[in-house]
Amino acid sequence: MKKEEMNFQKHEQFTLTMMPGIFAKKMRTCIIWQAIRFAIINIKMLVVVSKSH
Amino acid sequence: MARLVVLGGGVAGHTTATFAAKWLGSSHEVVVVTPNSKWNWIPSNIWVGVGQMTKEEVTFDLAPVYKKAGITYHQAKAVSINPEGKADSDKPFVTIEYTDADRVGQVETIEYDYLVNATGPKLNFDATPGLGDGNGQMGENTVSVCTADHAVHASHELEKCIEAMKAGNRQKFLIGTGHGMCTCQGAAFEYIFNIEHELNKAGVRDMADMKWISNESFLGDFGMGGLHMKVGGYVVSSKLFAESLYAERDIEWLIGAHVSKVEKGKLAYELLDGSTGEEEFDFAMLIPPFAGVGLKAYDKAGEDITSKVFAPNGFMKVDANYNAGSYENWKASDWPRTYQNPDYKNMFAAGIAFAPPHIISKPMSSPNGTPINPTPPRTGMPSGIIGKAVAHSICDMITKGEDAKLHEASMAEMGAACVASAGKGVFSGTAAAMTVYPVVPDFEKYPSTGRDTEYTFGEIGLAGHWIKHILHFMFMYKAKLNPGWTLIPE
Ligand SMILES: Cc1cc2nc3c(=O)[nH]c(=O)nc-3n(C[C@H](O)[C@H](O)[C@H](O)COP(=O)(O)OP(=O)(O)OC[C@H]3O[C@@H](n4cnc5c(N)ncnc54)[C@H](O)[C@@H]3O)c2cc1C
Numbered sequence: 017m018k019k020e021e022m023n024f025q026k027h028e029q030f031t032l033t034m035m036p037g038i039f040a041k042k043m044r045t046c047i048i049w050q051a052i053r054f055a056i057i058n059i060k061m062l063v064v065v066s067k068s069h
Numbered sequence: 070m071a072r073l074v075v076l077g078g079g080v081a082g083h084t085t086a087t088f089a090a091k092w093l094g095s096s097h098e099v100v101v102v103t104p105n106s107k108w109n110w111i112p113s114n115i116w117v118g119v120g121q122m123t124k125e126e127v128t129f130d131l132a133p134v135y136k137k138a139g140i141t142y143h144q145a146k147a148v149s150i151n152p153e154g155k156a157d158s159d160k161p162f163v164t165i166e167y168t169d170a171d172r173v174g175q176v177e178t179i180e181y182d183y184l185v186n187a188t189g190p191k192l193n194f195d196a197t198p199g200l201g202d203g204n205g206q207m208g209e210n211t212v213s214v215c216t217a218d219h220a221v222h223a224s225h226e227l228e229k230c231i232e233a234m235k236a237g238n239r240q241k242f243l244i245g246t247g248h249g250m251c252t253c254q255g256a257a258f259e260y261i262f263n264i265e266h267e268l269n270k271a272g273v274r275d276m277a278d279m280k281w282i283s284n285e286s287f288l289g290d291f292g293m294g295g296l297h298m299k300v301g302g303y304v305v306s307s308k309l310f311a312e313s314l315y316a317e318r319d320i321e322w323l324i325g326a327h328v329s330k331v332e333k334g335k336l337a338y339e340l341l342d343g344s345t346g347e348e349e350f351d352f353a354m355l356i357p358p359f360a361g362v363g364l365k366a367y368d369k370a371g372e373d374i375t376s377k378v379f380a381p382n383g384f385m386k387v388d389a390n391y392n393a394g395s396y397e398n399w400k401a402s403d404w405p406r407t408y409q410n411p412d413y414k415n416m417f418a419a420g421i422a423f424a425p426p427h428i429i430s431k432p433m434s435s436p437n438g439t440p441i442n443p444t445p446p447r448t449g450m451p452s453g454i455i456g457k458a459v460a461h462s463i464c465d466m467i468t469k470g471e472d473a474k475l476h477e478a479s480m481a482e483m484g485a486a487c488v489a490s491a492g493k494g495v496f497s498g499t500a501a502a503m504t505v506y507p508v509v510p511d512f513e514k515y516p517s518t519g520r521d522t523e524y525t526f527g528e529i530g531l532a533g534h535w536i537k538h539i540l541h542f543m544f545m546y547k548a549k550l551n552p553g554w555t556l557i558p559e
Contacts, residue, residue, distance in 0.1 A: 030316035044530040054532035064484035
């Protein structure tokens with residue numbers, strides 16, 4: 017069984033949701049990708065802040 | 070010379086007082102009455118609660134900051150408000166009781182021209198038997214991260230559990246809300262993920278059983294009726310997003326739960342379907358329900374007018390629509406815009422201290438009539454924005470006249486950024502970064518989800534963690550009024 021699929025069978029509640037695969041997990045701590053996301057999230061948050069004032 | 074008195078030196082009150090002092094200069098007086106000697110960046114208490122930050126890193130002394138800003142500071146708690154003055158004077162005043170070591174218990178009155186109530190929440194532990202100690206404080210059965218001291222205590226208890234697991238004893242962790250009418254699920258959400266991260270780091274995750282217990286009718290409600298957000302190109306419900314995060318970390322959930330009683334190592338609950346049950350635990354962090362801090366109000370004749378000024382939950386009435394009726398009739402426009410008290414125009418409430426018109430989530434109760442639904446969150450960003458808008462309004466009333474146009478900051482037109490960290494570490498930490506716009510859904514403007522999905526998004530990763538870290542340092546820097554503090558947004 018694939019490691020990322022193991023939790024599906026651990027509890028009935030877990031079967032109806034989604035689990036990240038290896039690639040999705042790796043991207044969470046991939047410095048280059050996260051640096052890009054950092055810039056995008058910051059821009060979006062600044063827009064939200066400016067819309068709120 | 071006008072005097073503005075701000076009750077509460079937390080996120081909202083500190084924002085109001087510091088901006089008002091800056092804008093008014095020395096020609097008018099700004100007074101802060103708050104029982105705490107230190108300011109606390111509460112969101113970072115989560116990291117104190119897992120031993121990753123110290124109390125000193127998330128707090129600082131208020132006195133030197135207020136001295137620098139020219140603000141008169143009383144370390145005291147407000148007890149009552151006389152908005153009409155007294156028999157022989159029309160001048161409104163507040164009665165305060167000192168809390169600092171030198172003057173503890175001393176009572177004094179302070180007259181005001183303008184008043185802002187930013188007293189935040191009373192942590193109402195005693196609403197659930199066994200959650201409180203019967204004297205208004207946290208009991209000994211659970212821990213909390215709502216104050217920096219609570220968080221220090223929580224981290225010591227966590228350490229004991231980690232030691233027990235290292236010695237081969239399985240431990241059960243129960244995190245969530247301690248009553249059917251709690252808010253602040255986001256804080257508990259963040260704490261459970263931080264604990265999970267720390268247990269992994271300590272190499273004992275396989276010895277821990279972890280469970281979420283909360284009053285939300287579905288996971289991911291967050292007191293905002295849930296949200297639809299952009300994740301990985303999809304627009305998904307926060308239910309799916311949250312369930313995925315829990316399942317990935319092997320954390321079970323028990324939702325729609327009103328915790329009815331807490332004992333040592335055990336709690337009792339009632340669910341939305343009316344059934345009851347018990348959960349055992351070795352470590353439990355349960356957020357208490359919030360109420361107003363219990364200020365009283367009196368008219369000129371000394372008659373009690375508390376129910377005129379405050380809602381039954383103790384929060385101050387402002388320009389909200391408190392007669393919106395049932396859920397089907399609720400509108401974004403029910404939410405206040407100026408935070409001015411309808412009866413006393415020189416009195417405002419900011420942050421958690423204002424009475425919301427109604428909850429945001431769908432009202433629910435068990436067949437036994439027990440209400441089990443989250444109450445509305447008023448997080449840091451809205452509290453700061455409201456505090457600043459109120460400061461602006463009062464400054465204009467002082468400098469331009471009482472009829473000056475008031476500044477507006479409706480939670481139905483305001484976003485909130487929530488970065489829920491899931492572990493600290495420059496390259497190993499991650500956080501769920503979420504923004505929601507607007508906080509209160511507006512189904513007239515956004516008929517499908519109530520919110521703008523361009524700006525309501527969420528993702529988990531290192532970027533969110535970096536943002537959370539930067540926010541910590543930015544807000545501590547800003548609150549200390551260091552150079553350029555006004556440039557940092559709320
Ligand atoms: C653990 C935790 C984590 C959180 N994480 C986040 C987060 O990540 N992001 C976010 O946006 N929000 C977060 N929040 C919410 C945020 O902390 C609150 O929204 C914010 O503090 C509310 O500001 P406030 O000024 O209304 O109340 P507070 O900040 O609580 O300030 C109230 C002040 O009033 C004082 N006071 C009390 N009684 C009296 C009295 N009788 N007279 C005078 N003063 C009085 C108190 O001492 C305090 O200084 C979190 C909350 C908690 C508990």
